[in-house]
Amino acid sequence: MNEQREPRDAAPLDAALDGALRRELQPPDLPEGFRERLRAAIVRAPQLDRERLRRELERDQREALSALRAGYVRMSRDAFAVLVGVAFVIGIAAAVWLPHLAKWLDLDTSQLVAIACAIGGVGVAAWVALRPLGDRVMRWLS
């Protein structure tokens, strides 16, 4: 145990300090009953591990569910906000530009609204129909 001792410095203070530390820093004894408690913990250990594993799995599942729920709520709220915002912007734009546009195209406002809705509908249908094709093209390009 003592085969690799530090070379002791000849300085008196260093020697005195080394001696004092040897006396004062005694190794701590094991706490009373340590071995008995350790044996009991070892007996319980496999059960503890299964129990811990179950708790960890349950906790992970709870966290995943709550994250999913939070994400769903956030997405619903965002979608609703976007919908309201878009409707508001379209309403404003229509109120401001539609009379001018009807006058410029020499059309009735109701006709113009019908044409705009038809163009919008065709646009949405085309987007839905062509999106898979677009995705494939993008994948091919990338």
Next chain:
Amino acid sequence: MDGSAQQVSAARERDSDILALLAGGRQDQAFALVLERYERKVFRLCMAMLRDRDQAADAAQDSLVRIWQALGRFDARAALSTWIYTVTRNRCLTAIERRRDHDSLSDEAVASDVEARTAERGGAEADDRGELLREFVASLPERYRRPLLLYYYEGCAVDEVAGMLGVAENTVKTWLHRARALLQERLIAAGLGDPTLWLEELA
């Protein structure tokens, strides 16, 4: 063969009986030998790292339970002692991490506490000198305090301390040198008269 390779080889030879028992599938007997050889060392390492006796006992117990659970799968790629100390250190680091936000004092806080106590006492009585010296040790930065404690706990075996802390022997020697230098500085700064005489009167 360099120093660290010799150290690993010696450590492997020392625990060859445990490894032979493990190879023969006698895990219980192997663990009994592990306890006989390492139980106190594991506790001392926990004490040096955690400073608190109850927490050290918990950490030592937890480490030894983990060692028991994994002993059958120990593949002897590293020395057994290295593995045991690594498991223990990791357990202690986890405990330190957990309590960091609660009750742990920084090195500076401990040092200023010791200075305040020293000032309160003025000239320390002979009975208190040992306690004061231990407080000076407690006020050292962690990287110097741990090797210093383990060095004296383990009967001044530098190789054992290096194994426990997972560092090279030369690193331990450097830390010990700095720890003693810091202690000397603090003894002188504490105004305890002649520090050499003060230390000699501790006996």
